[in-house]
Amino acid sequence: MGIEKEQLGLIACVCCLLLVVFTLCVGHQVSAAELEVVLLADSFDDTADAPDPRNWQITRFNDFKKTIVDVMATQTPAETGDQNDQPVASNNTKETSSGSEGKLRLAMNTIGTDDSTVKYLGVRSLQAFSLEKGLIIECDLDWNQGGGLNNGSYMAAGLYLCPTQTDESPVKEDRFIKFEYIGTPPTINARSMLAIGRKGYLTQLYNENWPAENRKGRDIGKPHVKIILNTTAIAVYENGELVYENQKFKPGFLKAYVHLQMSSHSNYPLREIYFDNVKIKTLDVHE
Numbered sequence: 708m709g710i711e712k713e714q715l716g717l718i719a720c721v722c723c724l725l726l727v728v729f730t731l732c733v734g735h736q737v738s739a740a741e742l743e744v745v746l747l748a749d750s751f752d753d754t755a756d757a758p759d760p761r762n763w764q765i766t767r768f769n770d771f772k773k774t775i776v777d778v779m780a781t782q783t784p785a786e787t788g789d790q791n792d793q794p795v796a797s798n799n800t801k802e803t804s805s806g807s808e809g810k811l812r813l814a815m816n817t818i819g820t821d822d823s824t825v826k827y828l829g830v831r832s833l834q835a836f837s838l839e840k841g842l843i844i845e846c847d848l849d850w851n852q853g854g855g856l857n858n859g860s861y862m863a864a865g866l867y868l869c870p871t872q873t874d875e876s877p878v879k880e881d882r883f884i885k886f887e888y889i890g891t892p893p894t895i896n897a898r899s900m901l902a903i904g905r906k907g908y909l910t911q912l913y914n915e916n917w918p919a920e921n922r923k924g925r926d927i928g929k930p931h932v933k934i935i936l937n938t939t940a941i942a943v944y945e946n947g948e949l950v951y952e953n954q955k956f957k958p959g960f961l962k963a964y965v966h967l968q969m970s971s972h973s974n975y976p977l978r979e980i981y982f983d984n985v986k987i988k989t990l991d992v993h994e
Contacts, residue, residue, distance in 0.1 A: 747986070748985070758778055769825065770820045773814075773816040775814040776812070776829075824973070825970050832987070838936060845934070852928065860891075865968065868934075898917045899915055899950070901913040
C-alpha cells in the first residue's frame, strides 16, 4: 500500500513537471510572436488604380513598348488601354474599393525593343528597413499561369533588397539580394533562384540545382514567399517550406529598400504578373 502511494506521488510529480514545461514552452512561443512588429502591410485592397504612393515608388529600367503598373480587382485580370512606354495606372473603370480584393499588377510589352538589354519594371518601398534586429518580408506572387500567360521564357519576377535608393533597378547598384522566379524556355514553367549581387557580379546561393535537375522547371502557381534575414543569417520559405538557410550569411549592408519587380528580354508581347499581401516586419528585441 505504501509502495502504491509512493508510485502515485511520483506520477503526480512528473505530471506537474510536464505541465510546467508545457506552460513555459507555450509562453515562449507567444512572447516570440509578440516581438514581430509590422512596418508595412499592403494587400492592395483599398487603393484604386495606382499603388499607394505612401508606400511605393514605381521603378523602371531600359526600354519598353508598353508598361502597366496598377492595382486591379482580382476577379478581372484584363489588359488596359494603350499606354505608350510609360509605367502608369490603367484607365479602366474596374477600381478596387474598401473591403474589395485587389492585387498589384506589373505588365510589359517588349516587342521591337533593344535586343541587348533586359527590361525591369516594378515598385520600391519608400522606406528603407533595418536588418540589424532581423527583417521579415513576405508576399504572394502570381505567375499568371492559366490566366493569360502562355510563354514565360526570359521572364522573371520576385523580391529584391537593395541598400541604395533607386528609381530604376537594383541590378544597377553595387549591392542587392534577390529571390525570384525565372521562366524556363519554352514553357510557362519557372524555377526559383536566390542570389546576391556585388559590384556587377552575381553569386547564386540557391537555384533548385538547375539545370542538372528539373530542367523544364515546374508549375509554381501562386507561391507565398517569405524571407527572414539579419546581418548574419538568411532563410527563405516557399509556401511555408524552408528552401534555403544560411547561418553565416553576410549581406554587406545594414538597411534595405524592398522592390517588387519583374523583368523580360526583348520581343515579347504584353505579359503580366501580380503581387499581393505584402508584409514587412521586424523583430523588436528587448535587451
